[in-house]
Amino acid sequence: MKRKKEIKTMSREIVLGAIKNSFLKLNPLKMYKNPVMFVVEVGMFITLLATIFPTYFGSTYDEVGYNALITFILFVTVLFANFAEALAEGRGKAQADTLKKTKKETMAKLIKSDGSIKMVKSSELKKGDIVLCEAGDIIPADGEIIEGLAAIDESAITGESAPVIKEAGGDFSSVTGGTKVISDSIKVQVTVDEGESFLDRMIKMVEGAKRQKSPNEIALTTVLVSLTIIFIIVVMTLYPMAKFVHVRISATTLIALLVCLIPTTIGGLLSAIGIAGMDRVTRFNVIAMSGKAVEAAGDIDTMLLDKTGTITFGNRLAADFIPVGGHKKEEVTYYALISSLKDLTPEGRSIVDLAKKMGAKAEDDILEGAEVVEFTAETRMSGLNLKDGTIVRKGSYDKIKEYVESKGGEIPEDLQEVVERISLLGGTPLIVVKNNEVLGVIYLKDTIKPGMKERFKQLRAMGIKTIMITGDNPLTAKTIAEEAGVDEFIAESKPEDKINVIKKEQALGRLVAMTGDGTNDAPALAQADVGLAMNSGTMAAKEAANMVDLDSDPTKIIEVVAIGKQLLMTRGALTTFSIANDVAKYFAILPAIISGTLPSIRVLDIMKLSSPTNAILSALIFNAIIIPVLIPIAMRGVKYKPMSANALLTRNLLIYGLGGLIAPFVGIKLIDMIISLIF
Numbered sequence: 133m134k135r136k137k138e139i140k141t142m143s144r145e146i147v148l149g150a151i152k153n154s155f156l157k158l159n160p161l162k163m164y165k166n167p168v169m170f171v172v173e174v175g176m177f178i179t180l181l182a183t184i185f186p187t188y189f190g191s192t193y194d195e196v197g198y199n200a201l202i203t204f205i206l207f208v209t210v211l212f213a214n215f216a217e218a219l220a221e222g223r224g225k226a227q228a229d230t231l232k233k234t235k236k237e238t239m240a241k242l243i244k245s246d247g248s249i250k251m252v253k254s255s256e257l258k259k260g261d262i263v264l265c266e267a268g269d270i271i272p273a274d275g276e277i278i279e280g281l282a283a284i285d286e287s288a289i290t291g292e293s294a295p296v297i298k299e300a301g302g303d304f305s306s307v308t309g310g311t312k313v314i315s316d317s318i319k320v321q322v323t324v325d326e327g328e329s330f331l332d333r334m335i336k337m338v339e340g341a342k343r344q345k346s347p348n349e350i351a352l353t354t355v356l357v358s359l360t361i362i363f364i365i366v367v368m369t370l371y372p373m374a375k376f377v378h379v380r381i382s383a384t385t386l387i388a389l390l391v392c393l394i395p396t397t398i399g400g401l402l403s404a405i406g407i408a409g410m411d412r413v414t415r416f417n418v419i420a421m422s423g424k425a426v427e428a429a430g431d432i433d434t435m436l437l438d439k440t441g442t443i444t445f446g447n448r449l450a451a452d453f454i455p456v457g458g459h460k461k462e463e464v465t466y467y468a469l470i471s472s473l474k475d476l477t478p479e480g481r482s483i484v485d486l487a488k489k490m491g492a493k494a495e496d497d498i499l500e501g502a503e504v505v506e507f508t509a510e511t512r513m514s515g516l517n518l519k520d521g522t523i524v525r526k527g528s529y530d531k532i533k534e535y536v537e538s539k540g541g542e543i544p545e546d547l548q549e550v551v552e553r554i555s556l557l558g559g560t561p562l563i564v565v566k567n568n569e570v571l572g573v574i575y576l577k578d579t580i581k582p583g584m585k586e587r588f589k590q591l592r593a594m595g596i597k598t599i600m601i602t603g604d605n606p607l608t609a610k611t612i613a614e615e616a617g618v619d620e621f622i623a624e625s626k627p628e629d630k631i632n633v634i635k636k637e638q639a640l641g642r643l644v645a646m647t648g649d650g651t652n653d654a655p656a657l658a659q660a661d662v663g664l665a666m667n668s669g670t671m672a673a674k675e676a677a678n679m680v681d682l683d684s685d686p687t688k689i690i691e692v693v694a695i696g697k698q699l700l701m702t703r704g705a706l707t708t709f710s711i712a713n714d715v716a717k718y719f720a721i722l723p724a725i726i727s728g729t730l731p732s733i734r735v736l737d738i739m740k741l742s743s744p745t746n747a748i749l750s751a752l753i754f755n756a757i758i759i760p761v762l763i764p765i766a767m768r769g770v771k772y773k774p775m776s777a778n779a780l781l782t783r784n785l786l787i788y789g790l791g792g793l794i795a796p797f798v799g800i801k802l803i804d805m806i807i808s809l810i811f
């Protein structure tokens with residue numbers, strides 16, 4: 133998988149910026165957005181007061197040093213949490229800066245209504261304006277090509293240096309502001325107003341300016357806040373209880389205890405995990421419009437893929453012309469050529485090329501007065517109505533059969549056999565007819581992308597059902613489906629079938645992902661829970677989708693799903709670790725605090741820490757340090773291996789649950805040993 137636009141994960145600049153921002157984030161007006169860490173910050177202010185006025189907070193003047201130390205550790209804890217978030221944000225900003233460099237003011241050649249050209253600034257362009265873009269020009273705004281064809285360098289946005297061909301009409305007519313015309317000239321109609329361009333939206337997304345908490349994140353935050361409130365109540369009731377049994381506990385100790393118990397680890401890392409997840413998607417050259425979309429990708433049950441161009445390379449090339457019904461090869465070749473003279477699809481062009489190579493030649497005046505019937509996915513046919521009344525068509529087996537029969541023609545006996553032969557090879561048969569007479573078949577060859585079987589196996593291991601949906605005939609569909617290893621296929625489907633399949637799956641409570649690039653994919657892309665549009669596709673598709681792949685690689689949906697899963701897993705794993713940690717800390721320090729005055733508790737004091745004060749300090753230091761220790765995992769995400777949800781859960785509970793329980797005992801004991809050496 134190509135990752136061209138790799139931006140350094142951890143440059144000096146990003147780290148320095150993050151350090152500065154972790155201090156700025158201390159502002160309580162910003163801090164309250166992270167409720168768990170806000171509680172720590174408030175606790176810090178109280179222990180600070182307890183350092184200055186110890187007697188008001190149940191401390192003695194002897195304990196000023198202890199109070200100050202606790203205040204300092206709490207300060208560092210909050211700082212560490214802020215650093216995690218700032219670091220994640222910083223990496224997004226670095227990517228946004230690279231994009232911003234693309235967004236330069238350029239001069240545009242505005243075509244006025246009288247046809248004359250006026251030079252204007254790109255920022256002055258409005259929706260609907262028509263501009264001329266010639267070789268060497270930077271395209272001044274997003275738009276659709278309304279006239280011409282050009283090679284365009286999109287490397288500024290995609291990082292891909294090979295130019296792409298864009299042309300008026302069809303699914304490859306949209307152009308993006310900031311890209312450069314390499315050859316030829318086009319007329320472009322501007323489709324967006326200033327500030328709303330694709331690049332603008334991309335920058336905003338990557339920068340995190342529009343970042344909102346995803347529903348999952350909000351739900352988890354609610355759980356964390358509830359836990360925090362419970363522990364505040366627990367710690368508050370501890371005070372009168374301790375007094376009752378004549379144990380003196382100062383406010384500072386209670387706050388230290390509280391901070392150890394509330395889920396500070398996940399509280400500190402939660403937003404970094406979300407931001408880093410989106411960042412990983414961006415690093416794959418996919419722009420996600422929301423964190424919600426990335427998370428949805430992690431929960432996908434069903435994936436819809438089309439055949440041509442997704443599972444196969446999609447550059448279907450004519451490989452042969454096969455006559456049927458006693459016709460000659462020259463005849464099919466000639467009419468295949470005629471039917472494709474005005475067919476600008478890759479298939480049509482390859483037919484013209486092959487027919488010419490095989491010696492067919494169209495008369496110079498054949499197109500005079502001829503009516504062009506363009507290919508649509510709906511009709512699955514294309515061709516010409518010649519001036520002399522001859523009708524030439526080529527198209528899919530089912531549609532041509534329908535057409536010929538409606539015109540009173542007959543289907544030659546050997547047609548079925550030829551169609552089957554091509555289909556069994558995974559090729560697409562196109563039937564050529566003249567008036568109501570079937571002449572033969574065009575064999576369009578396509579190749580399955582390498583490694584598809586392996587990828588679908590992985591998806592199956594993840595528990596995802598794959599459905600290939602194609603306009604091609606059932607036999608070709610079956611051959612390709614079997615060869616690629618998809619779970620199900622739907623053949624002879626019309627564009628609207630996609631949206632129906634999605635709706636049906638969703639009605640069964642499933643989350644559905646799909647990729648697409650055409651305007652007719654737009655409704656389905658919008659309907660899908662994860663819609664990944666190709667950057668090469670139309671604006672309509674890109675606007676409807678919640679993700680855009682800058683490399684226009686439809687199979688990348690597989691990686692996006694893996695990243696989404698990894699994001700959800702990372703969050704789950706670190707939450708488990710955090711809570712297990714807090715439970716362990718409770719058992720590590722509470723006996724140490726109380727056993728001094730209540731000897732009966734001593735049996736519980738399994739850790740044998742050097743002193744109650746050292747126990748609290750060690751636990752609190754461990755609590756702070758664990759945040760930066762886990763930052764790399766939050767950023768990188770936990771390792772993901774395709775397996776079922778249950779197997780994953782068991783595995784993670786073992787690693788992160790058990791690990792979270794054991795780590796504090798080891799960590800706190802070590803810190804205690806170091807502290808007792810110092811003091």
Ligand SMILES: Nc1ncnc2c1ncn2[C@@H]1O[C@H](COP(=O)(O)OP(=O)(O)OP(=O)(O)O)[C@@H](O)[C@H]1O
Pocket residue numbers: 438439440441475477479480507508509510512513514526527528529560561562601602603604605
């Ligand atoms: N240029 C063309 N002229 C006539 N018929 C065509 C042309 N291109 C494709 N067809 C026929 O129309 C069918 C449907 O095409 P469409 O592009 O909708 O689907 P597809 O490319 O076969 O599959 P997918 O949905 O996987 O891309 C093709 O299978 C083929 O039989």
Ligand SMILES: [K+]
Pocket residue numbers: 391392393394395396397714755
């Ligand atoms: K904690």
Ligand SMILES: [Mg+2]
Pocket residue numbers: 440
């Ligand atoms: Mg197609």
